[in-house]
Structures are given as C-alpha cells and as structure tokens.
Amino acid sequence: MAERLAISELESFDGRAVRExxxxxxxxxxxxxxxxxxxxxxxxxxxxxxVNATDPDVEVRVAFADLTETASGDRVFDSGALWQLYRQEExxxxxxxxxxxxxxxxxxxxxxxxxxxGDVYLHPRCSPRGQPAYPLxxxxxxxxxxxxxxxxxxxxxxxxxxxxRGGNGHLFLGQSGAGKTTMAxxxxxxxxxxxxxxxxxxxxxxxQSVRIYGTxxxxxxxxxxxxxxxxxRIYFLRHGSHNRVIPQRAAEAVARLCAxxxxxxxxxxxxxxxxxxxxxxxxxxxxxxxxxxxxxxxxAMLKKREVE
Amino acid sequence: xxxxxxxxxxxxxxxxxxxxxxxxxxxxxxxVLGNCKMSGVSGPSSGGNCSPAGPCFTxxx
Numbered sequence: 001m002a003e004r005l006a007i008s009e010l011e012s013f014d015g016r017a018v019r020e021x022x023x024x025x026x027x028x029x030x031x032x033x034x035x036x037x038x039x040x041x042x043x044x045x046x047x048x049x050x051v052n053a054t055d056p057d058v059e060v061r062v063a064f065a066d067l068t069e070t071a072s073g074d075r076v077f078d079s080g081a082l083w084q085l086y087r088q089e090e091x092x093x094x095x096x097x098x099x100x101x102x103x104x105x106x107x108x109x110x111x112x113x114x115x116x117x118g119d120v121y122l123h124p125r126c127s128p129r130g131q132p133a134y135p136l137x138x139x140x141x142x143x144x145x146x147x148x149x150x151x152x153x154x155x156x157x158x159x160x161x162x163x164x165r166g167g168n169g170h171l172f173l174g175q176s177g178a179g180k181t182t183m184a185x186x187x188x189x190x191x192x193x194x195x196x197x198x199x200x201x202x203x204x205x206x207x208q209s210v211r212i213y214g215t216x217x218x219x220x221x222x223x224x225x226x227x228x229x230x231x232x233r234i235y236f237l238r239h240g241s242h243n244r245v246i247p248q249r250a251a252e253a254v255a256r257l258c259a260x261x262x263x264x265x266x267x268x269x270x271x272x273x274x275x276x277x278x279x280x281x282x283x284x285x286x287x288x289x290x291x292x293x294x295x296x297x298x299x300a301m302l303k304k305r306e307v308e
Numbered sequence: 309x310x311x312x313x314x315x316x317x318x319x320x321x322x323x324x325x326x327x328x329x330x331x332x333x334x335x336x337x338x339x340v341l342g343n344c345k346m347s348g349v350s351g352p353s354s355g356g357n358c359s360p361a362g363p364c365f366t367x368x369x
Contacts, residue, residue, distance in 0.1 A: 079342030139341040146341075158338065175335050255332040262341055 021053040022046065022136075023226070025202035025213035027148055030056035031136065035063055037129030045216040045224035046134070058116050058148065060109075062135040065121035067105045071095055077266035082139060085266055094143060101126045109140050115147045142217060145202070146262045150270030154204035155277060158260040160184040160219075161201035161212045164306070165192030169212040169229035171201060172290070173260040174237035181221040182294045183237065188223070190299060198223040203231065203281060210281050231285050236260075240291025243301045253287035254278045 018038060021030045028051060033040075042050070073088035086093040092115070096107040106126035111118035120135045127133040136144065146156050159173040160180040172183045184198035196214030198221040204211050214225040236248065236256045248256070257278045264270045292298040337343050 079340045081337065081342035083342065142341050175333070175338055252330050252332075255330070259332045259334045259339075262339060265340065 021051050021056055022049045022216075023051040023053060024049055024145060024215055025149075025154065025204060025228070027058065027145070027153065028053040028056040029058040029060060029136075029144070031060050031062060033062040033135070035129075037064065037124075038062060038135075039130055039132050040134060041132030042134055043216065045218050045222065048224060049216050049226050058118075058144070060118050060120055060136065060144075062120045062122065064124045064127075064129060065108070067108055067121060067123045069103045069105075083143070092147070094140065096140070098126075107135075107137075107140070109144075111144070111147070114151065115144060118144075138217070142200070142262060145215075147264050147267070147270070149202065149204075150264045150267055150274055152273055154202055155257075155274050156200060156202050156215070156262045157257065158199065158262070159201045160198045160223075161196035161214060162187045163194040163196065163227060163229040164232075165190075166306075167229055168232035169196070170302075171203075171212055171231060171234045172237050173234065173256065175260060178237040179239060179292065179294065180237065181219040181223075183292070183298075184219075184221050184223050186294070186296060186299050188221075190303075194225060194227055195221075195223040196225050196227055196229075203277075205277060205280060210285060231281075234282070234285050234287040235290035236288070238289055238291045240293065242291070243293055243298045244291040245301075245305065246289045246291075248282075248287040248289055250279070250282045250287075253282040256287075257282070 017032055017034045018040065019030060019032045020040065020042070021028055023029075030053065071084070071086055073086035073093055075084060076087050076092075077085040082098065083094050083096045086095065088110070090113045092111045092113065094109045095105045096109075097103060097105050101123070104123065104125075106123050108121045109118060120140070122133060122135060142156065149155050157171070157173055158175060158180070159171050160183050161172070162170050162184065164170060172180055174180050181198040184195050187193050188195055196212060197218055199219030200215040200217035202213040202215055204213065210231045211228050212231045213228040216224050218224040234253065234257075235245075254275070258275070261274070263274055290298070
C-alpha cells in the first residue's frame with residue numbers, strides 16, 4: 001500500500017537529488033527529491049524564505065507514488081475538509097483529499113513523531129511529472145509548522161505583524177475579515193516600518209523576550225517578510241466607528257489569542273504548551289482591543305500613543 | 309487597635325468581583341487549516357488560485 005512505502009525506497013531513485021531549504025521563524029526545513037520528474041516551483045513569497053542550510057532542523061523527502069483510497073492506521077483527526085490525520089505506529093500521516101480528484105489522496109505526508117523528518121508522496125495523476133509543483137503546498141507547510149511549534153517552540157497566529165521604526169514588533173490579530181490586510185497596508189508606506197505579514201505571524205519565546213516572525217503565508221496584500229522583532233504590543237482587531245484602544249485582561253487575551261491561532265487540536269501536550277506559552281506572552285506584553293477606522297487616522301493614533 | 313496577621317491579610321484581600329463570562333468566537337474551518345484559503349471551499353483546484361501546483365492566499369484579511 002502506498003502509505004507503507006519505506007524511506008529507503010526513496011533512496012533508490014537514480015536521478016540527481018534536488019534540495020531546497022526554507023527557513024521560517026528560525027526553523028529550517030530541507031526538501032529533498034531524487035526523482036528527475038519532480039519540477040519545483042515556489043511562490044514569490046516563499047522564495048524570500050529560501051536559505052542555504054547544511055544542518056536543517058527538519059528534512060522532508062518527496063516522491064511520486066500511486067496513492068490509494070484505502071487508509072491504514074488509526075484516524076486521529078478529521079479537518080472536515082482537505083486533510084485527515086492518521087497514526088501509524090509512531091508516525092503521523094496526513095492524507096490530503098480534494099473533491100476535484102475524488103476519494104484518492106492527491107498527497108500523503110508521513111512524519112516522525114517529533115516532526116523533524118518525513119516523507120511526502122504526490123499522486124502523479126494530480127501532480128503530473130514534469131509540471132511545476134510545491135510539495136509542501138498549503139496546508140501541509142502550515143501543518144508541519146504548527147506541529148513543530150507546539151513542541152515547545154512557539155505558535156502561529158492569524159495576524160498581521162509590523163516592525164516599527166524603533167525596531168519593535170506590533171501584532172494585529174483577527175480572523176478573516178477583521179482587517180489584517182487593511183491594517184498592514186495602512187502601515188506599508190510609513191517611514192521605517194517593515195511589514196512582516198498581512199495574515200500569518202509566528203511567535204516564539206527566545207531568551208527573555210517574545211519575538212514575532214514573518215511568514216510566507218500572506219493575505220490579499222501579498223505582504224510577507226522573513227524578518228523578526230521583539231514583540232511590544234498585541235492588538236485584537238475590531239471594526240469600529242472610531243479609533244479606540246481598550247486594554248485586555250490576561251484571561252481574555254489568552255482566549256482571543258487561542259481563537260486566532262492555528263493549534264494542533266489532536267495533540268493535548270501541544271495544547272498544554274501553547275496555553276502556557278500564551279499565558280507567558282500576555283503576562284509580559286500589553287494586549288488591547290483595537291477598534292478602528294480603515295484610514296491613516298488609526299496609524300496616527302497608535303504612533304501618538306507610542307511617544308506618550 | 310492591633311490587628312493580627314490574619315485580620316491584616318483579610319483587609320488586604322482584593323474586593324470581590326462577580327465572575328463574568330466573555331464569549332470568544334472560534335472559526336473551526338480557519339483554525340484547523342481545513343479549507344482552501346482562497347475560495348473558502350474544500351480542496352485545491354476548487355476555485356480561486358488554488359491548485360496542487362501552486363499555493364493560494366487568504367480570502368479577506
């Protein structure tokens with residue numbers, strides 16, 4: 001059965017190995033393929049995160065395989081849409097199915113329990129040989145990241161992130177439609193301001209400070225940067241009839257962070273870590289609800305608050 | 309009047325605040341990375357820019 005392909009089988013390909021490495025939030029992932037029929041293509045945003053790393057944190061090997069409808073292992077989680085997670089012995093296996101291709105998975109990804117190594121199998125009927133493909137295409141790239149982060153490294157949140165001219169990070173959280181891209185665009189032309197992302201930001205606790213990192217997973221603004229900065233303020237976005245900042249209590253801030261995060265709900269230890277991590281974050285970083293008008297007046301207000 | 313440590317401790321307690329419940333909305337379909345980000349429906353190639361050969365981006369922000 002396709003899911004039972006052994007890692008050693010990947011090593012039997014005769015073609016030259018293709019290797020790319022992507023570093024997001026300080027975590028480097030090498031993607032390796034030895035099939036000459038594999039033609040890679042990464043998005044413009046992802047290309048900003050390509051690095052030369054000789055000692056990656058994660059290694060993912062890619063191959064084509066005729067995948068079958070039958071799943072093996074115990075089903076752990078069903079996303080209700082694109083993917084399902086199975087457990088095979090100690091391995092985590094994601095099966096990706098789309099109505100476009102019917103019940104046969106268009107991709108299967110199998111990872112070691114710590115997610116530092118894995119194999120990705122692409123169905124050649126869905127990703128034909130010789131045609132450009134990105135093996136870690138959404139949502140696999142983010143699934144890999146949230147599982148790595150939940151193992152003591154940090155968390156990915158649904159947010160826009162900016163670095164102000166003083167080098168401090170500001171996080172604007174919200175679900176789809178909350179105004180993340182709008183907020184990022186409002187800051188885009190401010191002198192000395194750098195946009196980390198208009199949709200996905202990663203938080204990590206490093207030493208004595210919490211840092212925010214840009215990701216390639218942008219929103220409609222297509223704003224993405226691999227930069228990072230120490231986090232200074234957290235804002236939960238809300239549409240309003242005027243600009244207003246309301247401090248948030250710790251419990252509410254943690255709840256709102258969770259609601260705007262991408263968590264491995266199937267991993268109780270990971271959830272425990274993330275809750276403790278968020279508690280730590282809100283204990284050191286001021287959190288606010290930000291009601292705002294979608295114009296420069298909100299930027300002016302926030303800049304004024306920073307200098308007062 | 310002398311107050312013992314127990315009384316002092318009682319005096320320093322925070323005033324009682326009635327617990328209140330705040331509802332925070334979760335969007336499961338977003339939280340589990342389940343759906344196509346562009347079209348809001350399942351599966352690559354199901355709409356928008358999504359396909360197995362290329363990444364898509366989020367609808368709205």
